[in-house]
Amino acid sequence: MVFLHSVFWLLVLLGVMILIHELGHFWAARYFGVGVEVFSFGFGPRLFGFKRGETDYRFSALLFGGYVKMMGAEPGEEHSDDPRSLTAKPRWQRLIISFAGPFMNVILAIALLTGLFMVKYQKLAEPEQRGVIGHVIKDAPADRAGLQEGDRIVTIDGQKDPTWEDIELKEVSGAYHSLHLTVERAGKRFEATVTPVLDDKLGLGSAGWSEKGQIQIQRITAGPAEKAGLKKGDVLLSANGQAINSTFKLQEVIEHTAGKPVELQVDRDGKQQTITVLPAFNLDGRGRWMIGIQYARKLNIITTKLSLPDAFAESIHRNIKGASLIFQFLQGILERRMSAKQLAGPIGIAQLSGEAANEGPSAFVDLMAILSLNLAIVNMLPIPILDGGVILLLLVEMLMGRDLSIPVKEAVIKVGFVFLMVVMVFALYNDISRILPAG
Numbered sequence: 001m002v003f004l005h006s007v008f009w010l011l012v013l014l015g016v017m018i019l020i021h022e023l024g025h026f027w028a029a030r031y032f033g034v035g036v037e038v039f040s041f042g043f044g045p046r047l048f049g050f051k052r053g054e055t056d057y058r059f060s061a062l063l064f065g066g067y068v069k070m071m072g073a074e075p076g077e078e079h080s081d082d083p084r085s086l087t088a089k090p091r092w093q094r095l096i097i098s099f100a101g102p103f104m105n106v107i108l109a110i111a112l113l114t115g116l117f118m119v120k121y122q123k124l125a126e127p128e129q130r131g132v133i134g135h136v137i138k139d140a141p142a143d144r145a146g147l148q149e150g151d152r153i154v155t156i157d158g159q160k161d162p163t164w165e166d167i168e169l170k171e172v173s174g175a176y177h178s179l180h181l182t183v184e185r186a187g188k189r190f191e192a193t194v195t196p197v198l199d200d201k202l203g204l205g206s207a208g209w210s211e212k213g214q215i216q217i218q219r220i221t222a223g224p225a226e227k228a229g230l231k232k233g234d235v236l237l238s239a240n241g242q243a244i245n246s247t248f249k250l251q252e253v254i255e256h257t258a259g260k261p262v263e264l265q266v267d268r269d270g271k272q273q274t275i276t277v278l279p280a281f282n283l284d285g286r287g288r289w290m291i292g293i294q295y296a297r298k299l300n301i302i303t304t305k306l307s308l309p310d311a312f313a314e315s316i317h318r319n320i321k322g323a324s325l326i327f328q329f330l331q332g333i334l335e336r337r338m339s340a341k342q343l344a345g346p347i348g349i350a351q352l353s354g355e356a357a358n359e360g361p362s363a364f365v366d367l368m369a370i371l372s373l374n375l376a377i378v379n380m381l382p383i384p385i386l387d388g389g390v391i392l393l394l395l396v397e398m399l400m401g402r403d404l405s406i407p408v409k410e411a412v413i414k415v416g417f418v419f420l421m422v423v424m425v426f427a428l429y430n431d432i433s434r435i436l437p438a439g
Helices: 002-031 091-119 164-172 223-228 247-257 308-334 346-359 361-379 387-400 406-435
Strands: 036-052 055-070 121-124 133-136 152-156 179-185 188-194 197-199 204-206 209-211 215-220 235-239 262-268 271-277 293-297 301-304
Touching: 002 036, 002 055, 002 091, 002 346, 002 361, 091 121, 091 308, 091 361, 091 387, 133 247, 152 164, 164 204, 164 209, 215 223, 215 247, 223 271, 235 247, 247 262, 247 293, 308 361, 346 361, 346 406, 387 406
Parallel strands: none
Antiparallel strands: 036 055, 121 301, 133 209, 152 179, 179 188, 197 204, 215 235, 215 293, 235 262, 262 271
16 A cells, blocks of 8 residues: 555656646647647557647556657658658757756746745754754764864855755765864864765765754654653653764664663653663664664754745745755766765655655645756756757757768667666666665
């Protein structure tokens, strides 16, 4: 049932994004008088549909995608001499037709977040002090740089008074890149340099630090915590007398006990309690002591509504920031500072879709906006067979003043198809690797 639930919401998610994307191509083609033969949800054999005018509107067997087949679009096609064929149109019109799909996905992302923020806008409450370190892992880059719990990062690579989100973005995209810090400790400031390493499991840069904040139980996953009486929502205050100010600290305390009982001080509905829990070994297949909980930093979220102008402005800001992160990720992969292990395929996206649907409409709309922006940017990459590849070929032809030969175009399309299939297989491998137990 969980699988079917995830697949259903994946199809809803992709359906909206594909419809908007292909409508962009469709409307632009019709505007410039290009004949459209097929408008398809999915690839492969036709399942069902209807024909209106010259266009066959269909659902095809493989629903993970879609396409608009325009008259004369394929190299050497028999309609290539028809005045309504794509190749008969000026190159600047073909550029607009190719660009229209990704453009509509950007519009969708902006519209979704604008509408969402008018109904429900959430932001984190500002902490008393920004950038305070809650824990430093022993022998990690931050530890080797001399940083300690309680230090405050005043600047990072020239950025003043950074939020922890700013710090994390620098960290995850900065493997093997030195981060220059100004740190405040006990009222005094000093300079430090931290060089994150690449986390083989996550494929991201890691400095081995975490933000100071309250840690809350998100979920009880196994017997020890349930038997001890821990509950979802409990705020962890200390473990064996050591303050829990970060997600790393509790696991460190549990590991050091080597299976001995751990005395936890928790806050439950404003009342403090002491609970003793006996760790179990290898609960997740990773060969470590655990108590069977999932926990994260407790977020103090402010919920409000924005006016249309403010919602639109915040949506633009959020999408620009999202696009910047995508380009940072791609640049990080090319520079080998980040790993392509972060690429998710249909299984990973299906899981995200199901989880977002369970959280509620706002989470699902937010995910759709993020993925729509991703789809727009990925489609604009200069890869043959994608819109960006088509645009690149058109620009080359405009510079040359003539068309590329049909054999060259066919070869480019084949290379692009093979490349995309390799990427898809790699993404599926990543998805399966995340599902299979470690070890």
